[in-house]
Amino acid sequence: MKKMQKNIMTFSAGVKKTSHWLWYIALLYFSYLMLLITLQYVPINADVAFLRVKTDVTGLWYYNVAFFTHVYSSMFVLLAGIIQFSSFIRTRFIPLHRWSGRVYVAVIICISGPSGLIMGFYGNGGWIGQLAFCLLAMLWIWFTWKGFFAILSGDLILHKAWMYRSYALTLSAISLRLWKFVLVYLFEPKPMDLYQLVAWLGWTGNLVIAEVFIYFTIGRLYRKRKSIVI
DSSP states (O other): OHHHHHHHHHHHHHHHHHHHHHHHHHHHHHHHHHHHHHHSSSSSOOOOHHOOOTTTTTOOHHHHHHHHHHHHHHHHHHHHHHHHOOOHHHHOOOOHHHHHHHHHHIIIIIIIHHHHHHHHTTTTHHHHHHHHHHHHHHHHHHHHHHHHHHHHOHHHHHHHEEEHHHHHHHHHHHHHHHHHHHHHHHHOHHHHHHHHHHHHHHHHHHHHHHHOOOOOTTHHHHHHHHHHOO
């Protein structure tokens, strides 16, 4: 019986480790694809796919500033996030973890988030899409700030929870494009319907997954801590 339990525990540990590495390989791959997309705009180039359908706003100087600022800075955020959520780096290279965390927080709150909010007001999909993108930008800034404030207060559990939420929204840059590919392949929706769907699915799905993960992992520690305090 004990041998069986030991085998089950060994198998579970192996599955967990394998899934962990598969997750990082997938994340690195999609981050690489995002880098290729970003490089289309280097040097600054307005004659690229996305901006070709935004001719109504590309004449606005502040939109162009927000767009290129968001595109360039978000790549740093995505890569900093990979470093942040690597348990290997977090436990063995603590200074790197801390500095990448500072970069992550500063860029989102001061650069990527505000520029994303400006872009959100002119997002595709009419007011439904614009509402989704503006809400995404505001929550992104808010979650990141809450995570930063939590670690300043010495609350590691809440820090992790808020940062998981923050990075879930960071990954919307990837998931939005995946949803677009899936929806076009399966349903071939009208362009307006597609814009509206991916504007919401691109980040709400990530947030649901993050909440489930938080509830069953660090959420247990938080609930246990509250019961002890009471």
